[in-house]
Amino acid sequence: MAQRIDVKDLNIYYGAFKAVEDVNMTIEPRSVTAFIGPSGCGKSTFLRTLNRMHEVIPGARVEGTVAVEGVDLYGAEIDPVAVRRQVGMVFQRPNPFPTMSIAENVLAGVRLNNRRISKGDANDLVEASLRGANLWNEVKDRLDRPGSGLSGGQQQRLCIARAIAVKPQVLLMDEPCSALDPISTLAIEDLIAELKSEYTIVIVTHNMQQAARVSERTAFFNIAGTGQPGKLIEIDDTATMFSSPKEQATEDYISGRFG
Amino acid sequence: MTSTQPRTAGPTEPVKPGTTARRLRSGHGDRGGSLAFRWLATGAGILILLILAAVAVFLVQRAWPALTADPSELSDAISWFPEDTSLLGFVGPLIFGTLLAAAVSLLLATPIAIGIALFTSHYAPRRLASALGYVVDLLAAIPSVVYGLWGGLVLSPIVQPVWEFLGTYLGWIPFFGGVVSPTGRVMMTVAVVLAVMILPIITAICREVFLQTPRLHEEAALALGATQWEVVRMAVLPFARSGIVSAAMLGLGRALGETMAVLMILSPGFLYSFQLLAAGQQQTIAANIAAQFPEANQTGVATLIATGLALFIITLAVNMAARAIVARRKDFSGAN
Numbered sequence A: 001m002a003q004r005i006d007v008k009d010l011n012i013y014y015g016a017f018k019a020v021e022d023v024n025m026t027i028e029p030r031s032v033t034a035f036i037g038p039s040g041c042g043k044s045t046f047l048r049t050l051n052r053m054h055e056v057i058p059g060a061r062v063e064g065t066v067a068v069e070g071v072d073l074y075g076a077e078i079d080p081v082a083v084r085r086q087v088g089m090v091f092q093r094p095n096p097f098p099t100m101s102i103a104e105n106v107l108a109g110v111r112l113n114n115r116r117i118s119k120g121d122a123n124d125l126v127e128a129s130l131r132g133a134n135l136w137n138e139v140k141d142r143l144d145r146p147g148s149g150l151s152g153g154q155q156q157r158l159c160i161a162r163a164i165a166v167k168p169q170v171l172l173m174d175e176p177c178s179a180l181d182p183i184s185t186l187a188i189e190d191l192i193a194e195l196k197s198e199y200t201i202v203i204v205t206h207n208m209q210q211a212a213r214v215s216e217r218t219a220f221f222n223i224a225g226t227g228q229p230g231k232l233i234e235i236d237d238t239a240t241m242f243s244s245p246k247e248q249a250t251e252d253y254i255s256g257r258f259g
Numbered sequence B: 001m002t003s004t005q006p007r008t009a010g011p012t013e014p015v016k017p018g019t020t021a022r023r024l025r026s027g028h029g030d031r032g033g034s035l036a037f038r039w040l041a042t043g044a045g046i047l048i049l050l051i052l053a054a055v056a057v058f059l060v061q062r063a064w065p066a067l068t069a070d071p072s073e074l075s076d077a078i079s080w081f082p083e084d085t086s087l088l089g090f091v092g093p094l095i096f097g098t099l100l101a102a103a104v105s106l107l108l109a110t111p112i113a114i115g116i117a118l119f120t121s122h123y124a125p126r127r128l129a130s131a132l133g134y135v136v137d138l139l140a141a142i143p144s145v146v147y148g149l150w151g152g153l154v155l156s157p158i159v160q161p162v163w164e165f166l167g168t169y170l171g172w173i174p175f176f177g178g179v180v181s182p183t184g185r186v187m188m189t190v191a192v193v194l195a196v197m198i199l200p201i202i203t204a205i206c207r208e209v210f211l212q213t214p215r216l217h218e219e220a221a222l223a224l225g226a227t228q229w230e231v232v233r234m235a236v237l238p239f240a241r242s243g244i245v246s247a248a249m250l251g252l253g254r255a256l257g258e259t260m261a262v263l264m265i266l267s268p269g270f271l272y273s274f275q276l277l278a279a280g281q282q283q284t285i286a287a288n289i290a291a292q293f294p295e296a297n298q299t300g301v302a303t304l305i306a307t308g309l310a311l312f313i314i315t316l317a318v319n320m321a322a323r324a325i326v327a328r329r330k331d332f333s334g335a336n
C-alpha cells in the first residue's frame, strides 16, 4: 500500500515568483518524513506538490518530476484528481465539511470513488476509520451530529479519519497539530506512529521535538532571504539530523540559533 | 496583542487614584461610539417595524369598507365585481394567480441563475466571468414597462409555436392542458418574462455566496480527489444553501409584486386554473389593481386595497417561510 516517492529537480512557482528551488529527495515507504524549516521557506508549497494541490492556485506551476513508484505525477497522461485519491492530505486547520454529519464526513472521499457502498459496509468503514484516528470512543454516540460541533482536536482527527477512509498510499500532513493542545497533539502523534505501518507519511512541523518524536527521516528547508526561493538544505535520518547534521545551517536552526 | 505589551502609562505618568475605577465605569473611549451605534441600529430596526406597521394600518383602514361590506353591496357598487361572490371569493383566484405566476417564474429562474452564478464563480476564466456578470446585471437596469412591451409584442408571437408544441405533445400534463392561446399572451409567457426580470438579483446574490465558500472546504474536497463538479456539490452548494434560498426569496418578492409586465402581457381571467398556455385563465393582484384602479369608485378602491392587503400578507408569509427554511438546518450550516 505505502509507496516510495522520488522527487527530482523540482522548481515550484507562484506565477513569476519562484517559491522553491531545485529539490531532490527520496521519501521512503512505511515511514514518517518530517519537513522542518523557518516560516516562508516553502514547506507547505512543496508538500502540496506531492498531491498536485499546488496547481489549484491560479498561476501556480511546477517544473521537474515527482515520481511515486516510478510514475511521474506530472506526466502528461496523469489525472490530478486520481493523484489526490492516492495521496491524502490533512491541513493545518481542521476542515471537516460543516454541512455533513460526522459519519458523512468520514465517508465523503469514499462516496466520490464509489457511490454505491452498502449501508453495512459504510457503517463498518466509518467505525474502522474513526478507530484508526482514535476518535471512535468520543463520537460513537453522535455520528449523525455535525462535524463542526467537535472540538478542534477532535475535528483534526475527524479529518485524518476522512483521509484514511479512502486508503491512500501516502498521507501528507501540514502542521496537523499546530492548532491543538498538548493532549490532542499526543493523540495525533500516537496515531501517526500507528499509521506509518501502512502508509507513507510526510508531516510538516514547526515543533522540533515533534519531528524528533514521530519521524524516521527529517528534511530541513531554508530560505536565503525574502523574495528568494526556499531550498532543501539537507535530508537525513532524524537521529543524525538532530545529533550531528552535516550543514551548519541545520545545526543553527535545530539548536535555536537561527536568524 | 495589547495585553502582553508593557503599560505605557507606567513610570512617567503616575496614575491618580480612582482613575481606573472611573475608566471601568462607563461612558469612556469607544464605549460612547459603540453606544451610539447600538442606538442607531435599534432605531433603524424600530423604524422598519414602524413603517411596516404603518403600511399595514393604512391597508386595513382603507380596505375596511370592503372588508365589512355585504357581498351584494360590492357587486352592486362595482361594475367588475362578480355576482354572488364574497370578497374572499373574489380575492382567492387573484391570490392563486399571483402565487402561480411567481412560483413558475421562480422555478424557471432559479436553476438558470444558479447555473450562471456557478459558471462565473467556479468555471469561467476571470475575464469571461466578469463580462457575463456585467451582462446579467444589465438585465436589472431595464424598466419593467420595457419588459412588458417586449413580452407582449416580441416574445409572445415568438414563443407561441413552442407553447403550441407543448400543448400538443405534453397536453396531458395539467399545466400544458386546455386550448393553447393563438396570441401567446398567457401565464407561461408572463412567467418567462418575470423569470428574466428576477434572474439578475438571484444570480448576483448566488454568485457572491458561491465566491464566499471557504477555501478550506474547497481544498478539503479537492484533496479527497473531487472533480470541480464534486467540489461544487460537496463544498460550495451546501455552504450556499441558505444564501440560495434568500436569493430565491428576494426574486420571489419581486415576482409577486411585479405589475407592468403582467398587465401588458397577460390576457386575464379569474379562475383557479393551472393551465399556463390557455388565455383568460388567471390574473395577479398587482396587475389587477393597476388595471382597475383608474376607473374605480370609492367601494372599488376599497376592494382593490383589500386585495393589496392580501398581497402584503402573502409577501410577509413568503419571507417568514424562507427564514424558517434557512433556520431549520442551522446546526449544519457552518455558522457555528
Ligand SMILES: Nc1ncnc2c1ncn2[C@@H]1O[C@H](COP(=O)(O)OP(=O)(O)OP(=O)(O)O)[C@@H](O)[C@H]1O
Pocket (backbone or CB within 6 Å): A014, A017, A019, A037, A038, A039, A040, A041, A042, A043, A044, A045, A046, A057, A227, A230
Ligand atoms: N498562494 C500563494 N500565492 C503566492 N505566493 C505564495 C502563496 N502561498 C505561499 N506563497 C509564498 O511562497 C513562499 C513559501 O510559502 P509556504 O506557505 O510554502 O511557506 P511555509 O514554509 O509553509 O511557511 P509556514 O511555516 O509559515 O507555513 C512564501 O514566500 C509565500 O509568500
Ligand SMILES: [Mg+2]
Pocket (backbone or CB within 6 Å): A043, A044, A045, A174
Ligand atoms: Mg506552511
